[in-house]
Amino acid sequence: MVVEQKATIIESAVPYEKKWMEKWKQARIFEADPDPSKPKFMICVPYSYQNGPLHIGHGFTFTRGDVYARFKRMQGYNVLFPWAWHWTGEAVAGTSERLKQGDQFIRKVLIEIDGVPPEIVEKFTDPAYISKYYTEENRKVVEAIGFSVDFRREFYTTDLHPYYSYFIKWQYNTLRKKKYVALGKHPVVWCPKCQSPTGDHDRLIGEGVSPQEYTIVLFSIDGAYLAAATLRPETIFGVTNIWLNPNHEYVLIEVDGKKLIVSRKAALKLSEQKKNVKILDAVNPDTLIGKYAKTPLIDIEVPILPAEFVDPDFGTGVVYSVPGHAPYDYAGLLTLKTSSKWDKYNIKEIVEKIKPISIIKVEGYGEYPAVEIVEKMKILDDKDPRLEEATREIYSKEFHSGVMKDNCREFSGKTVSIARDEVKHKLIEMKLGDVLWELPEKVVCRCGTECLVKIVENQWFLTYSDPEWKSKVKEHILNMKIIPEEARQWFLNVVDWLKDWACTRKTGLGTRLPWDPEWIVETLSDSTIYPALYTISKHLNQGLVKPEQLTDEFFDYVFLGKGEPAKLSNKLKIDLRLLKEMREEFLYWYPVDMRISAKELVPNHLTFYIFHHVAIFDEKHWPRGIAVNGMITIEGEKMSKSRGKFIPLKTAIARYGADATRCTLLLAAEDMDDPDWREKNVQEVKQMIEQFLKIVEEVARAELVEHTYMDRWLMSKLQKRIKSITMNLESLKTRKACHEALYGMYNDWKWYLRRTEGVISKKAKTFIENWVKLLAPFIPFTCEEAWSILGKEGFVSIESWPIVLGELISPEAELQEEVIIKLIEDVRRIINLIPGKKEKLTIYISSREKIDLIEEIYKIVEEEGQKNMGRIIKTIISKLPGKEKIASTLAKIYVDLISSLTPNYKLKTIINVAEREEEIYREAREFISKELGLGVEIYREGEQDIYDPLNKSEITVPLRPGIYIE
């Protein structure tokens, strides 16, 4: 199959990005082979479904993966970051089908949103072509965005691929042997016209509606049964009558050897859910109304009455009435009492005798909650729309806090939620109950047909509900690295709640089930352990092994170590060395160290991924880590092709370049927060990246001086940045890490230049080199460019990650700068407060005696917290005779100083810097003067000839000088 090349040109807005992409490719620096001398790190992201272009949502998750891969690679790990394409599923077939039918909307989306050239859209009537097309295009996007992928290992899924389906066959045979696959049946939303399940996106109406389980309760009458459907079987003890809608026709049907009376529509529904449903006869409800039927379990006779609120299209069209606890039923009785419409039935007398029966005790209500709420809301008949609301209220209250009263046989004293289940089972056991699946809301298929619920028979299930399997999975989840931590509980909950999963389909692309080939393994079920395939796909892609040679025995050996390689080599005619090499390679790379995905996959794919690994592999090969992240919004809105809120990655790259796209995404969110893509942000980031490159160019050109006064500070800051960026990356806090690497470093650099007045030292160049490295995982193209501008050989992508050099950390240099910044800040505040022109700043440094007080007061604060001001004041008075009057003010300033500095600085640092305080201001005098536009004079408290008109020198404390402005 040939896919047109012109459709797949991806051009970045930034010229050098293409250059580096090609150089990487040429140098093959991202191809990873086993290397026993290095620790390995295998990272992957879930492959994406090839039914459209990769978009910025993919971009977000995948960029996080790439950043982590690049980071680990620079840290010296042998990193494997593989890639593949998901073709399995029914959506692509749906697109083809719609296109064939001439659906203009889908055509428009393909051309206008996805950017498919109009002349080839016609070929999209072949589902395989679609996936092929997007795979070709998206591969180019993955390269263009700079993901550091080993493309030798690439594959796509389904039996269209030479070997993928052999792998899936092995997987399913293995699961079946272990009894994790079983036959069963399950309800689906079904279109009778299309004769297929109607998934959410195949619907015109009823998105998100899923089948709900009703209990059928059989009331016997004349050798047949009235089949009432209910969500609340426990209310059977409060039944007073049965409702039929007299305006509609009912039918007598035979199911499982029993004769049932239901509405005509219900008969149709039942026939999709039960075998051998036969319609025997029409039944006119008039012939039943006024008669009595026998209630199961309690054997009492209840009358059959007319009610128009009964919807014959819903459930069975037969409703049993519980006026004590169901507002509709009580309202139905009210209607019968007040209206003369049904006089023909002569039921007035019967109706008069009916009294609600109280069977559930619920907080906040008396005997008859339904009666109460109907009266409270002043509802007068069964046509009142507020009955919906009343029903919801009572239903919910009783379900959550209701307890069955004494008149409920063996169910008395049980909570409603438990009794409901038990009554249902009892009824079914007695063959006086059954299950009916119903759609709580109307669902209409895209073809325009109203859907119903069908029970699909002989469906294959993955038995996720198996308690042993579950508990193994849960135990492993407790031991995994899960990022962020909150996701762990979510996983555990999902495992608890997961039921058996229908793992086969009849339509769409995929792999046939080996033992039952009319079924195709469903999309979420054929993509669980494929990362294992990456470890050997490199060899398979070379064509040295034919697909037919990939038998179950082959995979048993390579992945599970079963069997004798020599024998197997003989049998399969696979070179023994190659066979062993594949086994070795699997053992080298596996398990997956980190899998990164959006959080929407937690309740399905990611959990399945753990389940299947646990089921199939040795424990040492189970996944080590999972990181999940939020889902993209665009300008605050959910992504949506139909509303135009959709940005393909190729578009972002073409508009802003790969690095700006990556960086904008990374800066948008981390953990489970949803990132928001904003045009304004990406513009801003693009400029910032340009600014960064400009700085690198300037430094590369600059005449470097040997040393500046700010070098120590700059190096110290650098160490802190390295530490923080590394720590954040380690736990995939990509937002924080990227922010600090870009803006944090930038701020340090700006301050450095501001202080040195643009003079750049050799150390400063070191800072810039480190900056390039620290940014390399985030904006790799720009960093390669920067690296070469700095005159460096090779790729920064495979340089070593900076490590913290403890000896370069200088708290004194940092504190010194802080003191200067604080001084300037204080002066500015005062300048803004006092009127008039300011020309001169006088700084007063505290007397030397005050330095000793720092330690003494520090000790008091340590011992007693900040409470004991008295003791601090006394200490000050004893050390500074004659300062009694201002001792309390000084005490406060001291305490402020100490409590603000001690979290970051050791006492010794503070004292050392205080000793040098005068020197610090004298050194920075010119800078301070320039910053503030004031002349600067410096005095020490107590100095002779001191100029101090406001007596500011007196209330000074070390590192908190007095200020006088005039």
Place this chain on the structure above:
RNA sequence: GCGGGGGUAGCCAAGUCUGGUCAAAGGCGCAGGGCUUAGGACCCUGUCCCGUAGGGGUUCGUGGGUUCAAAUCCCACCCCCCGCACCA
């Protein structure tokens, strides 16, 4: 309903685990200044309220509580977003 996440200044968004350095990072917007032929970019300053000296007052969904001290801990409530299955 169940499960998960969240409500912070004009807006976006950190901080919450590990209470005090938080009137609260960063960005945007806005205002003033510098640079520039001009604009853009860039740089500096300001941006809750009050204050002619580095101070004070009131804030972090709402209401309580714990504490010398709460955006941060505890309880209750209100509101928003996401998932709930055969769909990738």
